[in-house]
Amino acid sequence: MKKRKLEENIFKGLMIVSLLLVFAALAGIILVVAVKGLSSLNLSMIIETPKGGYYLGKEGGIANAIVGSLYLMAGATISAFIISLPAALALQKEYLSRRFADFTRLILDILWGTPSIVYGAFGFVIMVFLGMRASLLGGIVVLTLLIIPIMIRAMDEAIRLVPFELKEMAYALGTTRAETTLAVVLKQSLPGIFTAVILAFGRGIGDAASILFTAGYTDEIPTSLLDPVASLPLAVFFQIGTPVPEVQARAYAAALILLFIVMLINIIARLLGWRFAKNIVR
Amino acid sequence: MSNSLKKRKAKDIIAAVFARSFLIFIIFLALLIIFGLFLKARPILSIVSLPELLFSSSWHPMKNEFGLFPFIIGTIEVTLLAMIIALPICMLTSIYLSEYAKRRFREISRFFIDILAGIPSVVYGLCGILVVVPFVEFTGELIGIQTTGYSLLAGGIVLAVMVIPFIVSISMEVLRMVPEPYRESALALGATRWETVKYVILKKARSGLIAATVLGFARAFGETMAVLMVVGNVAQVPKSVFDAAYPLPALIANNYGEVMSIPLYDAALMSAALILMLIVTIFSLTAHYALLKLGKTI
Numbered sequence: 001m002k003k004r005k006l007e008e009n010i011f012k013g014l015m016i017v018s019l020l021l022v023f024a025a026l027a028g029i030i031l032v033v034a035v036k037g038l039s040s041l042n043l044s045m046i047i048e049t050p051k052g053g054y055y056l057g058k059e060g061g062i063a064n065a066i067v068g069s070l071y072l073m074a075g076a077t078i079s080a081f082i083i084s085l086p087a088a089l090a091l092q093k094e095y096l097s098r099r100f101a102d103f104t105r106l107i108l109d110i111l112w113g114t115p116s117i118v119y120g121a122f123g124f125v126i127m128v129f130l131g132m133r134a135s136l137l138g139g140i141v142v143l144t145l146l147i148i149p150i151m152i153r154a155m156d157e158a159i160r161l162v163p164f165e166l167k168e169m170a171y172a173l174g175t176t177r178a179e180t181t182l183a184v185v186l187k188q189s190l191p192g193i194f195t196a197v198i199l200a201f202g203r204g205i206g207d208a209a210s211i212l213f214t215a216g217y218t219d220e221i222p223t224s225l226l227d228p229v230a231s232l233p234l235a236v237f238f239q240i241g242t243p244v245p246e247v248q249a250r251a252y253a254a255a256l257i258l259l260f261i262v263m264l265i266n267i268i269a270r271l272l273g274w275r276f277a278k279n280i281v282r
Numbered sequence: 283m284s285n286s287l288k289k290r291k292a293k294d295i296i297a298a299v300f301a302r303s304f305l306i307f308i309i310f311l312a313l314l315i316i317f318g319l320f321l322k323a324r325p326i327l328s329i330v331s332l333p334e335l336l337f338s339s340s341w342h343p344m345k346n347e348f349g350l351f352p353f354i355i356g357t358i359e360v361t362l363l364a365m366i367i368a369l370p371i372c373m374l375t376s377i378y379l380s381e382y383a384k385r386r387f388r389e390i391s392r393f394f395i396d397i398l399a400g401i402p403s404v405v406y407g408l409c410g411i412l413v414v415v416p417f418v419e420f421t422g423e424l425i426g427i428q429t430t431g432y433s434l435l436a437g438g439i440v441l442a443v444m445v446i447p448f449i450v451s452i453s454m455e456v457l458r459m460v461p462e463p464y465r466e467s468a469l470a471l472g473a474t475r476w477e478t479v480k481y482v483i484l485k486k487a488r489s490g491l492i493a494a495t496v497l498g499f500a501r502a503f504g505e506t507m508a509v510l511m512v513v514g515n516v517a518q519v520p521k522s523v524f525d526a527a528y529p530l531p532a533l534i535a536n537n538y539g540e541v542m543s544i545p546l547y548d549a550a551l552m553s554a555a556l557i558l559m560l561i562v563t564i565f566s567l568t569a570h571y572a573l574l575k576l577g578k579t580i
Contacts, residue, residue, distance in 0.1 A: 004474055004477065005474070007474075007476060008474040008475060008476040008477075011374075011476045012378075012382065012475075012476065014374050015374040015375065015377060015378035015382065016378065017374075018370070018371040018372075018374035018375045018378070019374075019375050019378050019379070019391070021371055022371065022375055022395065022398070022446055022447070022450065023394065025398065025443050025446070026394055026397065026398045028409070028413070029398075029401060029405065029406070029409050029443075032409050032412055032413060033405060033408065033409065036412065083304055083307070083308075086300060086301040086304045087301065087304035087305050087307075087308055089301055090298075090301035090302050090304065090305050091305070095298055095301060095302060096302070096305075103309075104305050104308065104309060106567070106570055107308060107309050107312045108308065109566050109569070109570045110312055110562075110563050110566045110567070111308070111311070111312050111315075112566075113497065113500045113501070113504075113562050113563075113565065113566040113569075114315070114504070114559060114562060114563075115503070115504020115505065115506065115531060115558055115559075115562060116504070116506065117504065117506040117531045117534050117535055117555070117558070118315070118319070118504065118555050118558055118559045118562075119315075120534075120535075120538075121319070121534055121538070121551070121552065121555040122315050122318055122319060122555070124538065125318050125319070125322050125552070126318070145311065148308070148311075149308075152308070176290050176291060176293070176294035177294050177297075177298065178293055178294040178297040178298070179290070179294070181297075199400075202400050203400070205402075206400070206401070206402025206403065206404070206405070207402070207403075208402070208403065208404050208506075208507045209403075209506035209507050209531070209535055212535055212538070213538045233402055233403075233404045233507070236404040236405070236408060237404050237407070237507060237511070240407075240408060240411060240511070251408065252408070255404065255405050255408050258402055258404070258405060259401065259402070259405050262400050262401065262402055263397055263400070263401075265400075266396060266397050266400045267397070270393055270396070
C-alpha cells in the first residue's frame with residue numbers, strides 16, 4: 001500500500017512540475033518580449049515608415065509592416081471566409097454522402113498539417129507561372145490558402161454541434177435544405193463560425209514562412225494590389241538578422257506589437273465564444 | 283403555390299451545387315499542391331538519381347551536386363530531439379489537467395495553453411535567440427564543448443516549447459473522451475488515481491494519444507522560422523547536439539530568393555518542399571486514422 005501511495009505521489013509531483021514548466025514557458029516568452037520590446041517601443045515606431053538610413057539605426061518606424069500585415073490579413077480573411085463558409089456548410093450530412101464527407105475531412109486534415117513553407121513555395125511556383133512579382137495580391141492568395149483549412153475545420157466543428165432534432169423540426173415544417181441552413185444552422189453556429197474566423201486571422205497574421213517569397217518586403221505602404229508589402233513577422237525576422245543593435249531593438253518592438261495583436265485576438269475569440277454560447281440551443 | 287415551391291426547390295439545388303463546388307475546389311487544391319511541386323521538382327532527377335538526391339552529403343549547387351542528406355538528417359534530428367523533450371512534459375501535463383485538475387482550473391489552463399499555441403513562430407525564434415542560444419552556449423562551456431549556441435539543441439528546445447501546447451490540447455481532448463464510468467469503476471476497485479490512469483485511461487486513449495504525438499511530430503517537422511533562427515544553418519551532418527544543423531524548411535526559406543541564377547537550383551529546393559509535403563501527409567493520414575479508431579473504440 002505504501003509503495004502504491006509513493007508511486008501516486010511521485011507521478012503527481014512530476015505532473016505538477018510539467019504543468020508549471022508549461023506555464024513558465026508562456027510567462028517567460030511574454031516577459032522577455034515585453035521587457036525587451038517596451039524599452040524600444042515609442043510612438044514614432046508605430047506611426048512612421050522607415051526613413052533614410054533606418055537600417056543603420058536612424059529615424060523611422062514600422063508602420064509599413066503594421067499596415068502591411070493588416071492589409072494582408074484583411075484580404076486573406078475575407079477571401080478565405082467566402083470560400084470556407086459554403087464549404088463548411090456543404091459538409092453537413094444533407095449534402096454529401098458519408099464517405100465523401102469523410103474523404104473531404106481527410107483532405108482538410110492533410111492541408112491543415114501542410115507546413116506553411118510548402119504553401120509559400122507552392123505560391124511562388126504559381127506566381128512565377130503567371131509572371132507575377134512578389135506583391136500584396138500574392139501574399140493574400142497564399143495566406144488565404146493557408147488559413148482555409150483552419151477556418152473550415154473550426155466552422156465544421158461548430159456546425160456539427162447543431163442538434164439534428166432542431167433541423168428535423170425545420171424540415172417537418174416543409175423547409176428546403178438551403179432554408180434550414182440559413183435560418184437554423186447558421187444562426188445556431190454563428191458564434192462558432194465567428195470564433196473560427198478570428199482564430200484563422202490570428203494564425204495567419206503571425207505566419208512568416210508563407211509570405212517570405214510571395215509578399216516581398218518594402219519600406220512603403222502599398223498603394224495597389226501589385227505592390228510588394230511589408231509584414232510584422234518579416235519585420236521581426238529581417239531586423240533581428242542585422243548586426244546593428246538599434247535595428248535589433250526594433251525587432252523586439254515589432255515582436256511585442258505582433259504578440260500583442262495575436263494575444264488580443266485569441267482572448268477576444270474565447271470571450272466571444274463563451275458569451276455567445278449562452279444564447280444557443282444545445 | 284406550386285410555382286413558388288418549384289422556385290424554392292430550384293434555389294435549394296443551386297445552393298447545394300454552389301456549396302459542393304467549393305469542397306471540390308479544396309480537394310483540387312490539395313492535388314494541385316502535390317502535383318505542382320512534383321512537376322517543378324522533377325527536372326532535378328535528370329542530373330542526379332533519386333538515391334543520390336536523398337543520401338548524398340555533397341551540397342554544391344554551383345557544381346550541380348545536390349545531396350539533400352544533411353538537410354534531411356538535420357530535420358529528423360531536430361524534430362526527434364524536440365519530441366524527446368516535449369513528450370514527457372505533454373503527457374504528464376495533459377494527464378494532470380484531464381484527470382486531477384478541477385473543471386474550472388482545467389478551463390483556465392486550456393485558455394493559457396491556447397494562447398501559448400497561438401504565439402507566432404518568429405516570436406518563439408526571437409526568444410530562442412535571446413534565451414535558449416545563450417543557455418546552450420553556457421551549457422556547452424560548462425561541459426567543455428566549443429559551441430556558438432546556434433545548434434541542434436537550441437532548435438530542439440525552441441521546437442519543443444512550440445509543439446507542447448499543440449500536443450497538450452489534443453491529448454487533453456482525447457483523454458476527456460474516455461467515459462466517466464471507466465474511471466469510477468477503477469476507483470471503486472480501490473485503484474489510486476495514478477493506477478486508474480496507468481491501467482485504464484491510457485489503454486483506452488492510446489490511439490488518440492498516438493495521434494496527438496504524430497500530429498505534433500508533423501507540426502515540428504515542417505516548422506520553419508523559429509528553427510531557422512536558432513539552429514545555425516550549416517550544411518553538415520551534425521556530430522553532437524551542440525553542432526549546427528540545417529533542416530529542410532530552413533534550406534528552402536534561406537535560398538529561395540537567389541534560385542534564379544543557378545540552373546536546377548529551384549528544382550532541388552522544390553524536391554525538398556515535396557519531401558516535406560509527402561512526409562507530413564503520411565503523418566496526417568496516420569493521425570487521422572488513429573483518431574477514427576479511437577472514435578470507434580470509445
